[in-house]
Structure formats: structure tokens, C-alpha cells
Amino acid sequence: xxxxxxxxxxxxxxxxxxxxxxxxxxxxxxxxxxxxxxxxxxxxxxxxxxxxxxxxxxxxxxxxxxxxxxxxxxxxxxxxxxxxxxxxxxxxxxxxxxxxxxxxxxxxxxxxxxxxxxxxxxxxxxxxxxxxxxxxxxxxxxxxxxxxxxxxxxxxxxxxxxxxxxxxxxxxxxxxxxxxxxxxxxxxxxxxxxxxxxxxxxxxxxxxxxxxxxxxxxxxxxxxxxxxxxxxxxxxxxxxxxxxxxxxxxxxxxxxxx
Numbered sequence: 404x405x406x407x408x409x410x411x412x413x414x415x416x417x418x419x420x421x422x423x424x425x426x427x428x429x430x431x432x433x434x435x436x437x438x439x440x441x442x443x444x445x446x447x448x449x450x451x452x453x454x455x456x457x458x459x460x461x462x463x464x465x466x467x468x469x470x471x472x473x474x475x476x477x478x479x480x481x482x483x484x485x486x487x488x489x490x491x492x493x494x495x496x497x498x499x500x501x502x503x504x505x506x507x508x509x510x511x512x513x514x515x516x517x518x519x520x521x522x523x524x525x526x527x528x529x530x531x532x533x534x535x536x537x538x539x540x541x542x543x544x545x546x547x548x549x550x551x552x553x554x555x556x557x558x559x560x561x562x563x564x565x566x567x568x569x570x571x572x573x574x575x576x577x578x579x580x581x582x583x584x585x586x587x588x589x590x591x592x593x594x595x596x597x598x599x600x601x602x603x604x605x606x607x608x609x610x611x612x613x614x615x616x617x618x619x620x621x622x623x624x625x626x627x628x629x630x631x632x633x634x635x636x637x638x639x640x641x642x643x644x645x646x647x648x649x650x651x652x653x654x655x656x657x658x659x660x661x
Contacts, residue, residue, distance in 0.1 A: 501575070501653060507642050508572040511565040514611045515632030516558070523558050527551050571630060575646050578618070580628060592628065595654060596621045597647045602633075602640040616640050 416425040423434035431437065534547040541547070564584070572579040578592045597620045604614035614636030618628040633639050 503574050503576050506573045506575060506646055507639060508570070509633060509639065510567075510570050511632040512613050512634035513562060513566065514613050514634060516562045516565075517611060518607060519558050519561070523554050526554065565632065571633075573643060573646060576650060578643065580625070590622075590624055592618070592620055592622045592625065593650075594643070594647045595650045597643070600640050600644040600647070602636045604636065608636075612636070616643070618643065 416427050416429060417423070418425055418432040418434060418437060420437045421432065421435040423432055425432060530547050530551055534541065538544070568582060568584050570579075570581040572581075573594075576594060578594055578597070580590045580592070582588050582590075597618055599617075599619040601617045601619075602614050603617070608614045613632060613634055616630040616633050616636060616639065618625075618630070620626060620628070622628075
């Protein structure tokens with residue numbers, strides 16, 4: 404009920420909900436918004452949501468107490484162990500228990516040395532033809548043979564070194580880059596730190612389905628990692644990019660954020 408008092412000759416009403424001083428002819432309380440009826444009863448304005456503290460006043464007799472339900476809900480939430488609480492991001496609940504799986508592994512492809520092998524083969528044929536034609540006038544008969552063997556050893560050594568000195572491995576969370584034969588150095592790049600995946604092919608590369616992949620990332624050791632002689636370069640680049648996008652979505656990050 405609203406109590407009417409006198410303040411300096413002016414009639415005033417007192418809100419029974421929040422104890423605010425109101426004019427005697429006030430219809431709503433300026434403090435809490437409760438309606439002042441002609442009978443002096445206070446209630447919420449039409450269409451307004453009841454205040455949490457007014458549940459006992461506005462709820463009909465026998466109705467459940469919403470304040471008690473809210474308190475019970477907080478007690479249930481407080482009883483949940485912290486390790487079971489997951490952080491919800493833009494992409495849904497964050498998964499922290501995804502196992503690391505290998506998606507691809509590879510090394511330098513012998514097909515990348517095809518131009519060099521073709522050149523050495525052509526040069527070998529030329530040397531053999533010249534040796535047959537001018538065999539009688541050549542003083543050192545073994546010199547052309549020695550040159551052919553040296554060329555093939557050089558190209559073969561380069562191919563073996565490139566094949567066994569580098570190794571790549573991609574998982575759904577990290578990219579491993581191993582380099583060296585006698586001294587092996589292994590670098591790891593988080594796929595979520597990768598910013599751009601680019602592959603390059605020449606005309607001959609497209610015919611042989613090989614190429615070079617450039618990975619730009621925020622990694623301090625290798626901000627731009629170059630993978631040369633990759634077989635199936637288009638498919639491999641797509642796998643790296645798909646792993647990058649999937650990991651960012653799994654952690655609830657937008658592709659443009661990093």
C-alpha cells in the first residue's frame with residue numbers, strides 16, 4: 404500500500420516496494436516502475452516483466468518461487484567439477500581432447516630431377532657419338548668414359564642427397580620439417596600459425612605432377628618455409644590448407660584472425 408504523507412504542504416506518496424518518495428497523483432514509481440493504483444496498491448506497469456525481488460508480491464498463491472529455482476540452479480552449477488566445463492567459442496564447444504593424427508608424409512621426389520637426368524642422358528649420347536666418330540684421333544681413350552661416369556655420379560649424388568636429407572610430415576595439429584643426414588634438425592610449425600599456402604609449377608612440373616610449396620606462417624624459425632620437389636603438389640597443398648582451416652575452426656577462431 405502507498406502511504407500518503409505531507410512534505411511542506413505538498414501531499415506525497417511513498418512506494419511500498421522501494422520506499423521512494425512520489426507525488427500524491429503519481430501513477431508509476433519513478434524508481435522501480437511499479438504502478439500505483441487508485442486504491443494505493445503498487446504493481447508492475449502493464450506488459451512489464453516482474454522484478455526478481457517482487458516474486459513474492461506478484462506471484463499468485465501456491466505458484467513456485469522463481470527465486471528459489473534460480474538459487475537451486477546456481478547450486479547445481481557450482482557443483483560441476485571445473486575440468487568438465489568447456490569454453491564455448493564462435494564455432495561451438497571447444498574440443499581439447501582431439502588426438503593428433505598423421506595426414507601426410509613425403510620427401511623430395513625423384514621426378515623433380517627429371518630435367519637434370521634428361522640433360523645428362525642427352526650429353527652422354529653426344530659424348531658416345533663423338534667418341535665413336537673420332538675414336539682414332541683421341542689420345543686418351545678412357546677420358547670420355549671418365550667424363551660420363553663423373554656426370555652421372557654428380558647428378559645421382561645430388562638426387563640421393565635431396566631425397567634423404569629432407570623429410571616432411573603433416574598432422575592435424577603440426578607440420579614437421581626434418582633436414583640433414585649426419586646432423587638431423589627437426590622443426591615444428593603449428594598448423595594454426597600458418598597464414599598462407601602457395602604452390603608453384605612450371606610447364607614440365609605440371610606434366611610430371613610435381614612442384615614447390617611455400618608456407619607462410621608466424622613461426623620465428625621459418626616464417627617462409629619452401630618445400631621443393633613435392634609429388635602431387637596440388638593435393639598436398641590442399642591437405643595442408645585443410646588442416647590449417649580445421650584446426651582454427653576447432654579452436655573457435657576465424658580464418659582471418661591470425
